[in-house]
Amino acid sequence: MDNRPIGFFDSGLGGLTCIPNLFSELPQERVIYFGDTARTPYGSKAVSTIRHYATQIADFLASKDVKMMVIACNTITATCLDELRQRFPDIPIVGIIKPAAVKAASCCDEFSRIGVIATKVTIASDDYNRMIKEQNPQLKVFSKATPAFVPLIEEGIIDNDIMNLTIKYYLDDFIKENSIDTLVLGCTHYPIIRKNIQNIYPQLRIINPSYEIISRIKDILTEKDMLAAENDRENIFYASDLSENFVNMIQKVLETEKSDLILKFKNLDL
Ligand code: DGL
Secondary structure, eight states, X not given: OOOSOEEEEESSSGGGGGHHHHHHHOTTOOEEEEEOTTTOOOTTSOHHHHHHHHHHHHHXXXXXXXXXXXXXXXXXXXXXXXXXXXXXXXXXXEESHHHHHHHHHHTOOTTOEEEEEEOHHHHHHTHXXXXXXHHOTTOEEEEEEOTTHHHHHHTTOOSSHHHHHHHHHHHXXXXXXXXXXXXXXXXXXXXXXXXXXXXXXXXXXXXXXXXXXHHHHHHHHHHTTOOOOSOOXXXXXXXXXXXXXXXXXXXHHHTXXXXXXXXXXXXXXX
């Protein structure tokens, strides 16, 4: 039993999409979340920059005595997972790509047509393609970078024509030309536009890594006897820029009021 919090982090607010899934599966767990809202998006940045930022965040979470780190960001997982595991050998570190790749492979067969959408850096890493095919080499995977989604989501441009047109701009030809039937949302921001995507393409099976990662977290905590028991600790949400957008989106994603949240500013360069 271990009542210490789990550290979650992302370039911004995307990783928040994991949190309601965690609380519904493991309600006794507590989190310390870090969103690097001052420097988001990471998805088109140089790998060396992303590594520098991710190391700063992981050092900060380690200083808060988290029992596990969850990289709730595909871009950081694709670029920094091995390095962070080497830096913190005593803290279990969970990346988001493998659990989603395993899920995609488990519900598809050689006739399926799997599309992966993600940031430029995640797509360039080829991690989804490789990990899905490691599960089943017969699977067909098609990848597409969709970099405009994150800035729109961070701006709160979601339930409107601008977002829907952007979805069609990226996905119409991609889905049609490759006959995609299963779509992996390879960026933790994208579950926020899941409904938009499903409304435009109702036939698609959508795989949500922000949900799939939770069973991996549960397995590791169970194996290591680190599940929390009754827990009266607080959940704390840090951001490097406590912007109005972040505050609005956190309330929307967690379906809660600002007064019920502990929000803290943390500038990692200080
Ligand atoms: N949520 C991050 C991911 O899963 C967003 C990337 C970004 O900051 O561009 O990749």
